[in-house]
Amino acid sequence: MSSSTQLFNNGGSAFPLHVPGDDITEYTQQGMTLRDYFAAKETLTGFEMGVDKLSVADAEILAGPMPGGEGFTTIDAEHQLAMLKWQAKWRAAIRYIRADAMIAARKEAI
Numbered sequence: 746m747s748s749s750t751q752l753f754n755n756g757g758s759a760f761p762l763h764v765p766g767d768d769i770t771e772y773t774q775q776g777m778t779l780r781d782y783f784a785a786k787e788t789l790t791g792f793e794m795g796v797d798k799l800s801v802a803d804a805e806i807l808a809g810p811m812p813g814g815e816g817f818t819t820i821d822a823e824h825q826l827a828m829l830k831w832q833a834k835w836r837a838a839i840r841y842i843r844a845d846a847m848i849a850a851r852k853e854a855i
Contacts, residue, residue, distance in 0.1 A: 754780075754848060755778040755779065755780040755781075755848075756778055756779025756780045756782075756783070756844075756848045756851075757778065757779055758777075758778060758779065759777050759778060759779045759781065759782035760777070779848065780841070780844045780845065780848060781844075782844075783843070783844035783847045783848065784837070784840040784841050784843070784844040785840075787839075787840040787843050787844065789836055789839060789840065792836070792839075799835070799839075804831075804832075804835040807834070807835040807838035807839065808831050808832075808834035808835035808838060809831070809834070811828075811831060812824060812827035812828055812831050813827070813828075
């Protein structure tokens with residue numbers, strides 16, 4: 746599927762590669778997209794430092810129900826792993842939301 750027929754704008758290839766022998770205007774779509782690159786570069790430092798806050802309700806919108814629910818007190822290895830996966834899921838969602846905003850900003854006139 747060419748970038749002109751994609752249903753979602755992923756920004757195209759972050760590191761386009763020219764295939765020797767092909768038309769110079771055509772690039773392969775190998776590796777990560779620009780959207781993936783922007784998401785990977787997003788550090789979420791504000792969340793790590795406690796400046797940015799995300800309520801459990803908002804995190805659940807992004808990542809589904811919190812394992813054990815809010816106020817859950819039993820902590821074992823299985824629950825800790827479930828919490829790590831849940832936190833990774835809402836953090837990834839935020840990274841892609843911000844990546845989408847960066848792609849949109851590229852189209853706006855400065």
